[in-house]
Amino acid sequence: RTLRIGLIPGDGIGKEVIPAGRKILEALPASLKLKFEFVDLKAGFEAFEQTGAALPEKTVEILKNECDGALFGAVSSPSKAVKGYSSPIVALRKRLDLYANVRPVKSVMTAKNPIDMVIVRENTEDVYVKEEKTYDTPEGKVAEAIKRISEKASFRIATMAGEIALRRQKIRDSGVPSIHKSPMVTITHKSNVLSQTDGLFRSTAREALAAHKFASSVGVEEQIVDSMVYKLFRQPETYDVIVAPNFYGDILSDGAAALVGSLGLVPSANVGEGFAIGEPCHGSAPDIMGQDIANPIATLRSVALMLEFLDEEVAAAKIYSAVDANLEEGRLLSPDLGGTASTTQVVEDILRRL
Amino acid sequence: RTLRIGLIPGDGIGKEVIPAGRKILEALPASLKLKFEFVDLKAGFEAFEQTGAALPEKTVEILKNECDGALFGAVSSPSKAVKGYSSPIVALRKRLDLYANVRPVKSVMTAKNPIDMVIVRENTEDVYVKEEKTYDTPEGKVAEAIKRISEKASFRIATMAGEIALRRQKIRDSGVPSIHKSPMVTITHKSNVLSQTDGLFRSTAREALAAHKFASSVGVEEQIVDSMVYKLFRQPETYDVIVAPNFYGDILSDGAAALVGSLGLVPSANVGEGFAIGEPCHGSAPDIMGQDIANPIATLRSVALMLEFLDEEVAAAKIYSAVDANLEEGRLLSPDLGGTASTTQVVEDILRRL
């Protein structure tokens, strides 16, 4: 099988980690019978300055028509509002209907307090519909944004969460050690204040998870989002799969990343029907760009995650365990983890372990 | 001076901690020349079941016309949506125009990693305007909520944040030990996605903090809210005063509470012109009600915070140091802090230290 992968480095350290992602795909053992072709694509603030478009139409077209998956680095936000500029990743998620943002946050098993959760974030609506308006009143300006929650999107994201919970159980059943015993999905919302929008998310998610294929095996519980943030930090080991509307998912995944010590470890995949874009959770980190010290692990794990959603689970597992081996040994670590290894050295070490 | 204080225990452990708040006011040394009168008021889910109103009109009227301040316990949210029920504290904040929710989160100075921050949360708008609608589409139900941000509310909350930063500096200048050297306000927003609403909050807060009285002495920085959650956990000691729109403030204060070990330690005050309601950050905790094991400290600190905003800073300082002394000694602690003391015992110990 040949997979055609779009590479969108974006800005800042995106340009250093996406090449690492390409390298690991090229280094996968021949026995897997996987071939890769790559297409370099533009998006981001630099692209905006060069071409006037943060997400050039060509990038969307090529992804849609020619690619099986993609890797997205990071983009810089301008420090002040710039007319006509808006985040290309948010646009891309919508244009390709990548309705799920899947963010596994996992410590090594030997950590003092191991955690192993997946945040399944709705990826197309909530305040990310970006429908805003501003008007003048005698007391000054007032701005409003729409937060939109639909039954359709809530149902499919909760279904995805249930499926991921089952898939994780299957992996545990196959003998892979885990801190969890049985699958559990936690529904996050704020329906005590937002009775209609978050109320709809809550009831629809409950309904989706009551489906026959989940009902007998996947536990379901709920957390109000503020209390979820609290518990995330007090008892993170409790959580298996967390499903959340777009914005809460954004917050919770950064919070969970703090628990494993660095955003530089946390991958994500933007997933739609038959398409996935791997994307490290970290930003473009202009303060450290060009120094070869960015942690490539978030990207390498995002590559694996993308492969999982393209049904290449064996290849994905190879990458995960090479990364885990590097972390467990703890000899070649990037500075965000307290080490002194360069990006290049970390990548080499992990490739060696494939 | 005689202060008339409304007591609104609400539901669950609210009924155990609000009496403790009353006790500490009654126990303040006579040398302070402060007298208190109390009015018992209803609100909450029980009030709703009894009277049909979660926030009875009489409660609002008495607070408005007869009281100088109040203490609010906690209310239970029904586990399913109940017609006509909606959170009385959200309504109260709006009805009395208590535009600021001030939430200091502080560890004892002897903690391994001491932290000392105040979250200044806008308290009247954002998604808490609760303007929602639901409509049918061929693909199912869709619900929308309005997130509203005004220049006026953003300006006054940022001004309050600046004033709190200056006040904290004054206390440090008077010789009280602190982990901070100079005042700093961190503006939290998500203007990379919400350019109009959060953009307005960001630019207005910047403007407010550029006022002459702050410009020379209060440092100002910004954090995107997801990154703020991350940093809150990675380097909490950095933060002095954080100012945020309503919902982000809700999230961040629960997150910060996790850092000091228990929501049972974290107070808040809902503050308007000349009026303040002290309110512990924790909920009604039905699981532990009636057992005399709720931590009363969040409420006792909320009493002190209310007094601060009623310009009784000396009385407030007495309560803070009695609480700190109890915590520093660590002998009589409630179960949420790993101790075995009852609510009654903790309260007695703190009263003794007044």
Ligand SMILES: CC(C)[C@H](C(=O)O)[C@@H](O)C(=O)O
């Ligand atoms: C850059 C930003 C628009 C984005 C988001 O909010 O989704 C980022 O925070 C993320 O989590 O991928």
Ligand SMILES: CC(C)[C@H](C(=O)O)[C@@H](O)C(=O)O
């Ligand atoms: C109970 C709920 C409405 C409230 C809020 O969201 O403000 C609570 O979480 C708080 O922080 O005081």
